[in-house]
Amino acid sequence: MTREPPADVSLYQQPSYWDKRFSDEEHYEWCKDYSHFRHLILQHVQPQDRVLELGCGNSRLSIDMFHDGITQITCTDLSPVAVKQMQQRLEAENCTGCCSVVSDVKTTVYAGSIVSLDL
Numbered sequence: 001m002t003r004e005p006p007a008d009v010s011l012y013q014q015p016s017y018w019d020k021r022f023s024d025e026e027h028y029e030w031c032k033d034y035s036h037f038r039h040l041i042l043q044h045v046q047p048q049d050r051v052l053e054l055g056c057g058n059s060r061l062s063i064d065m066f067h068d069g070i071t072q073i074t075c076t077d078l079s080p081v082a083v084k085q086m087q088q089r090l091e092a093e094n095c096t097g098c099c100s101v102v103s104d105v106k107t108t109v110y111a112g113s114i115v116s117l118d119l
């Protein structure tokens with residue numbers, strides 16, 4: 001389902017906008033799905049790399065990467081609803097080594113040697 005953007009796009013900065021949206025949206029890819037990036041990701045990311053996904057939303061990117069052998073992925077998002085749903089999805093798909101945490105990219109300091117993907 002494609003949604004109209006909110007009248008005030010500054011709402012995109014509010015966790016409450018995303019919480020409400022993710023409460024009734026199971027899956028949506030804002031860019032294209034993994035199959036379009038797979039060749040680039042597998043070229044540049046090694047199975048032993050640790051990956052930090054910023055603003056994971058309800059994308060399948062991390063799960064698809066996991067099934068391709070990239071197993072150490074931390075999914076982050078500003079929205080607690082997105083993070084909870086992602087954690088449930090990771091567990092349901094047996095993505096051992098992956099986790100999902102609430103994090104604001106504007107205020108979080110990330111430790112070194114993490115490959116960052118996504119927006």
Ligand SMILES: C[S@@+](CC[C@H](N)C(=O)[O-])C[C@H]1O[C@@H](n2cnc3c(N)ncnc32)[C@H](O)[C@@H]1O
Pocket residue numbers: 012013018028029030031054055056057058059076077078079082103104105106118119
């Ligand atoms: C345009 S959606 C993209 C979702 C997903 N990456 C995709 O490609 O389908 C932006 C996501 O970033 C999250 N987000 C917005 N501001 C953020 C911030 N300051 N820190 C972390 N996540 C944020 C939103 O909750 C939302 O899930």
